[in-house]
Every structure is written in C-alpha cells, then in structure tokens.
Amino acid sequence: MEKNNPVSVAASEKKFIWPSKPPTDLILSLGTGYPSDAHGKRAKDSAVTRMLKATSTEGGLGFLGKLALMRLMVENATDCEKQWNEFRNSVGPDPEAGKKCHRLNIPLLRGRMGPIDDVTKMASMREDAVAFLTGTGSKGIAAAEVKEQVAAQVRRVARQLLASLFYFSVERLVEASETEVWCAGTIRCRLSAACAAQAAEIVNSKPAFCVQERKCGGESWTDRNLLDLRWDVGTSTVEAPVEFRVWKAPSEVRIAMSMDMMENWEDISGFPREVNVTARKESAEAGGSWRQISEDKSDESTDDEGIGYQSSHAGMKNVDGSD
Numbered sequence: 001m002e003k004n005n006p007v008s009v010a011a012s013e014k015k016f017i018w019p020s021k022p023p024t025d026l027i028l029s030l031g032t033g034y035p036s037d038a039h040g041k042r043a044k045d046s047a048v049t050r051m052l053k054a055t056s057t058e059g060g061l062g063f064l065g066k067l068a069l070m071r072l073m074v075e076n077a078t079d080c081e082k083q084w085n086e087f088r089n090s091v092g093p094d095p096e097a098g099k100k101c102h103r104l105n106i107p108l109l110r111g112r113m114g115p116i117d118d119v120t121k122m123a124s125m126r127e128d129a130v131a132f133l134t135g136t137g138s139k140g141i142a143a144a145e146v147k148e149q150v151a152a153q154v155r156r157v158a159r160q161l162l163a164s165l166f167y168f169s170v171e172r173l174v175e176a177s178e179t180e181v182w183c184a185g186t187i188r189c190r191l192s193a194a195c196a197a198q199a200a201e202i203v204n205s206k207p208a209f210c211v212q213e214r215k216c217g218g219e220s221w222t223d224r225n226l227l228d229l230r231w232d233v234g235t236s237t238v239e240a241p242v243e244f245r246v247w248k249a250p251s252e253v254r255i256a257m258s259m260d261m262m263e264n265w266e267d268i269s270g271f272p273r274e275v276n277v278t279a280r281k282e283s284a285e286a287g288g289s290w291r292q293i294s295e296d297k298s299d300e301s302t303d304d305e306g307i308g309y310q311s312s313h314a315g316m317k318n319v320d321g322s323d
Contacts, residue, residue: 005029005080008087022270024100025164028157029084031105033125035113042081042107081105096272102157106132106150156264163257163266165190165202166209168242173275176245181275184243187229187255190269193236203231203238208258210265216250216274227255249275 003009007029014024036042084103091097108128113121132147133154172184187209191199209229212221229240246253254272256265 003083005031005083005087007084008090011087022273023097025267025269026157026160027101029080029103031080031103033106033108033113033129034081036107100160100267102153104150104153104157107146108132156266159259159264159266162202162259164269165199166257167269168255168271175248179248180245181248182243183246183253183275184241186239186241187227187268189238191238196233196235196238199238200233203233203240205259208262209242209268210256210258210262211244211246211253212256212265213246213251213253215247216252218252221254246275251275 007027011024011027034042081103088098088101088103091101106129108125113125133150135147166187166189168185168187170183170185172182174182174184176182189199189202209227210223211225211227213224214221224246225244227242227244229242231238231240252272252274255268256271257268258265
C-alpha cells in the first residue's frame, strides 16, 4: 500500500545492482488514469475528501479525526502522481536525465474510474484509454491540447526505446592532437539472434547517427560528425564499425540516432559519456596508420551493457567519473 507507484524503488535497486554503470537509457512510469474534468484538468477533491481534510485539521483529534487522518495517509501513500512528482524532483536539475524520465498517464472522467480493487472497471478503463489515444469514440476527454501532449510524449518514448536498442563498444582511443582524441569502435544492435530480421529492418530504413559533444558542465551540444555507417547484417548480429574525433577531457560525448530525417535525435544506450584523458598517444612513425592502429583489438573487454573497454590503453567514463 505504500508504493502504488514503485518508480523510486526501481531506481534505487538499479543503483544498488549497477552502481557504476552508464546513464539510464529510459525510465517509464505507466499510469492507469487519473480523475479529471471534461477538459483534461485534474479533478478537485471529492466532497468526502474535503470533509476528511477538514475533520483531520480540527483541534483535538477524536475518533472521527483519527479515522480521517488515517484515510488521508492512505490516500497520500497511494497517490501515484504525487509519488512520481517526488521521484522526478529527486532526479535533480540535470536536463539530460530529465529528458529520459517519463510518466504516461491519461485523464479519465471521475465516473469512469473505480476503486483500486474494482476489477470490473478494467474493461471500460481500457476502452477509454484506447479511445483517448486514438481519438476515437465520444466518451472521455475532448481537449485536443491534452491529447496532443500525451501523443507527443508517446512518440518520444518510442524514439528513445528504439535508440536504446543500439550501443557503442569502444575499441580504441588514440591521442590525435593536444586537444583531440580519435575514437574507434562498433555500433551494435542489442536485439537477439531471434530478432535478427527486426534488427535488419531497422537499419535498412537508414537511421541517421551523429556524434555530439560539449565541455563538461556546458549547456549546449556541438555537432561533430554525421556518421557514415556500413552495416554488417548477419544471422546473429547487426553492427557497423565507426571512427570519429572528440575533444579531450573534460568533455562529454554522445552518439545520437534519428529515424525521422534528422528532425529528432535520441541518445543510443549508455550516453552521454565522458571521454577518458588516458588515451594512448600514437603516430604513423610509432605504429602505422590510424586504421591499422584502430584494428588492433588486443586486451579488449566488454561489460554487461556491451560498452567495450580497451583495458590497458583507453576507455570511457560515466559522467559521474566512475569507470
């Protein structure tokens, strides 16, 4: 009864299980509807709730006052929107983290919702949700702006989910100059071999990938490269080698993906990340061309998320500085 919206519990467990992993790709909280008026605005407290609030604040709590207080405590503990707002505030002001936190919930007329344990309301609530999201039917909320807000959020969640199917394995970081580092690796799709056809369909639709970077603590991102990828579509893997330049630390880099003609960009899994300053300095005189250097994959290891590390020479760090 304490956590009808368990998002804060899930986030805490994630930090406990993976304390030094890359940034979270997506946090999605799905609601079951909230009581509203015909315009989609949250409905005011019912007459019973207002009476309970008044009773609980009266001096000298008697039996009714204690009962009212207990009822309000249960209502607050089971208020999913309130719990989401508390969690969202705990994320802090980081705009990158905030963009990946989503609460999808739809307004329902008060009479269309039942008590939390009334399973007989599930069918009608599902019908109302479908009607709201698809714009069909005459019941429920009519405000177009509310529907568009929810639809826009659904589209963004879909883009982020799609982008998070891809991750980058670092294979080499080499000092290119006093201010830049060459980075080489592979972008891979994390779909299993059983979904190889779906992965191939995604890359065959020609999604765009780009590298963006900014100085640590900066606000705006600078486009560095639009990546020209040559996908190797196999029976069990879908991947593409890639090379690009980035600034040396302290800087953050992101690889972003677009499926809509570069109108919207979303981070692939594990980004943004911080470039490690320990990239090995190499030159043509020391070891041949850059491509020859980048194809040397000795000492490579891979973590559970598929982010590769060159253990003896280079790596990438989380924004918080952990390996």
